[in-house]
Amino acid sequence: MLTAYAMVGVFFIVAIGFVVGALLLGRLIRPNRMYPEKLQTYECGEEPVGPAWFNFNPRFYIVALIYIIFDVEIAFIYPVARVFRSWVNQGLGWFAFVEIFSFIAVLLVGLAYVWLKGDLDWIRAIKGDPRGAQGVSARARAAAEPAPMDEAA
Amino acid sequence: MSSFLVALAPLLVVGLGGLLLMLGEAFAHRERGGSGPSADLAIGSFVTLAAGAVVAFSLWLVGPENLGGAAGVAPFLIIDRFTLFFDIVLCVGGALAALLAGGYLPEHKLDRGEFYPLLIFSTLGAMVLASAGDLLSLFIGLETMSLGVYALVGFRRGSARSAEGAVKYFLLGSFAAALLLYGGAMLYGATGHTDLAGIGAALRGGTLTGADYGLAIVAMVLVLAGLAFKVSAVPFHMWTPDAYEGAPTPATSFMAVAVKSAAFATLLRVLVSAFGDPASMSWGTGWPPVVALLAVMTMTVANLVAGRQESVKRMLAYSSIAHAGYLLVAVVALMTQPGIAQGSILFYLLAYTVSTAGAFGALILCGSRGKEAVSYEDLAGIGHRHPVAAAAFALFLLSLTGVPPTAGFFAKLYVVRAAIGGGFLPLAILLLLNSVVAAYYYLRVLVYMYMREPAPGAPVAAPMRSGYVTAALLICAAGVMLLGLWPTRSLELAIDAALAAR
Numbered sequence: 040m041l042t043a044y045a046m047v048g049v050f051f052i053v054a055i056g057f058v059v060g061a062l063l064l065g066r067l068i069r070p071n072r073m074y075p076e077k078l079q080t081y082e083c084g085e086e087p088v089g090p091a092w093f094n095f096n097p098r099f100y101i102v103a104l105i106y107i108i109f110d111v112e113i114a115f116i117y118p119v120a121r122v123f124r125s126w127v128n129q130g131l132g133w134f135a136f137v138e139i140f141s142f143i144a145v146l147l148v149g150l151a152y153v154w155l156k157g158d159l160d161w162i163r164a165i166k167g168d169p170r171g172a173q174g175v176s177a178r179a180r181a182a183a184e185p186a187p188m189d190e191a192a
Numbered sequence: 193m194s195s196f197l198v199a200l201a202p203l204l205v206v207g208l209g210g211l212l213l214m215l216g217e218a219f220a221h222r223e224r225g226g227s228g229p230s231a232d233l234a235i236g237s238f239v240t241l242a243a244g245a246v247v248a249f250s251l252w253l254v255g256p257e258n259l260g261g262a263a264g265v266a267p268f269l270i271i272d273r274f275t276l277f278f279d280i281v282l283c284v285g286g287a288l289a290a291l292l293a294g295g296y297l298p299e300h301k302l303d304r305g306e307f308y309p310l311l312i313f314s315t316l317g318a319m320v321l322a323s324a325g326d327l328l329s330l331f332i333g334l335e336t337m338s339l340g341v342y343a344l345v346g347f348r349r350g351s352a353r354s355a356e357g358a359v360k361y362f363l364l365g366s367f368a369a370a371l372l373l374y375g376g377a378m379l380y381g382a383t384g385h386t387d388l389a390g391i392g393a394a395l396r397g398g399t400l401t402g403a404d405y406g407l408a409i410v411a412m413v414l415v416l417a418g419l420a421f422k423v424s425a426v427p428f429h430m431w432t433p434d435a436y437e438g439a440p441t442p443a444t445s446f447m448a449v450a451v452k453s454a455a456f457a458t459l460l461r462v463l464v465s466a467f468g469d470p471a472s473m474s475w476g477t478g479w480p481p482v483v484a485l486l487a488v489m490t491m492t493v494a495n496l497v498a499g500r501q502e503s504v505k506r507m508l509a510y511s512s513i514a515h516a517g518y519l520l521v522a523v524v525a526l527m528t529q530p531g532i533a534q535g536s537i538l539f540y541l542l543a544y545t546v547s548t549a550g551a552f553g554a555l556i557l558c559g560s561r562g563k564e565a566v567s568y569e570d571l572a573g574i575g576h577r578h579p580v581a582a583a584a585f586a587l588f589l590l591s592l593t594g595v596p597p598t599a600g601f602f603a604k605l606y607v608v609r610a611a612i613g614g615g616f617l618p619l620a621i622l623l624l625l626n627s628v629v630a631a632y633y634y635l636r637v638l639v640y641m642y643m644r645e646p647a648p649g650a651p652v653a654a655p656m657r658s659g660y661v662t663a664a665l666l667i668c669a670a671g672v673m674l675l676g677l678w679p680t681r682s683l684e685l686a687i688d689a690a691l692a693a694r
Contacts, residue, residue: 145211151218152214152217156218
């Protein structure tokens, strides 16, 4: 039993030893000539501009999060589809159907929520920001409205 | 086939209520300048969670052993009196937080509808956690609860302090969950079971080889560490003050009350069902010395640090850590007095829920927009400016101290009695000494409220008035007094629930 875990242990030791060894070897044989440009933060070859703490648009993350709704849905429906026939043969077809349907319904509630809240609109109006106000549905604007929570602290 | 729906009714009621409220909020048309989401959702959430508690209580009256469907969901969800007791405690904690939010969020310009569904689904996760009898459902419940709470902590989006608390809580919480999962994987490797009863049977059977037994011991330590994080026992408490301080106060109340109760529920279930064999429960070869060390550190460190805090909210955060320490003393007493110790823990959690939620509610009433009453100085003279809030705050702090006619006194009494009866006199003495230390910082609030006046020229926090918060305070005050004046009946219920878990 324990010998099976020994493989994992050896793997870990080799992995750690590889990294440590490579870094150590590099440290021993590389020349050490530092100048200011070398010590700068690497930013794709450009000179770094401004501080790292700034606001950026989170719309990609929102879309990625919403995508997870569908992703998880597929991941969970697939096994059900796989065993559905055997459930039908056991006389539990309706049970399985209702169960998976309520699962999808719950996820659809989440989808409906983000849709109605305007999170599926690529262009959203932010309060006090005249840009992007065109092409936004009235509902999205209304949804974006009650968000003046940032001044409280 | 559908009888299991009855057994799961408390969970289903809360879950469905949360979904409906979420849809209602999404379809609601709100005019600018009109009432915010809190006006509708606070009451809705309160009703949903109160309904969950009522359904759980009616299942209690029917008797979970009479429910045919309860066996159908075991071992993933165990529906017994232990579960139902915690369902009630958790729903009460969540419902009180919803009421507090109804007053707090509009006042502090945080009025967004998301708060309430997150709160309800976190409560649902906590209920699943309390009823989980399998490591898999335990983990699902834990994550459902935690994900909602992470978001609640970061709810004050513009505040750096809130973001700091949320990120800290999220990172450390994920780490603790990973420890727990790793321990679970090892337990499965050692025993071949994921259900707690099966793990317990394998350990009790004594059929494990030496290596597997060692693996199970390591797993026990990892699981214990993961759960100690959730109950915020020292040395796993580092996130607690920051997360509690950064979160909006209703969310803080929810974390201190419901999250902690659910974590204790699952800690009890894991220790009793999975690690309840004689070897694991003995002082020489099992978990009691580890838990005793945690209890001593938690009580002492938390009380000493709490006395040095200048922010009342932070003081309450450390006080909630200290209370986890007192509860861990009773967990140690499980070793020799399982029934009485569990009963005392359950009773303590009930008393602690109403006292702590009430204390946070009173703290909300003492502050207002842009000026949360955070420091002791802010509370100076509040006894004259806002007598109701001050009186309520005093009552709940006395209960947390453990002064006789309140719930906190009997809660502490039963824990001490269980510890002494179990033969842990030093732990009981330490608990009492710590209560004396705690009285210093609880009573300090009373001194500031009634005996100090604000310094001339200092900004005075205008107290707020809110029907929601007042209602929550009334419920808590009623609970504190009921449990304090007639503790016997509820202790009997708690012991009933405790015995059912074995």
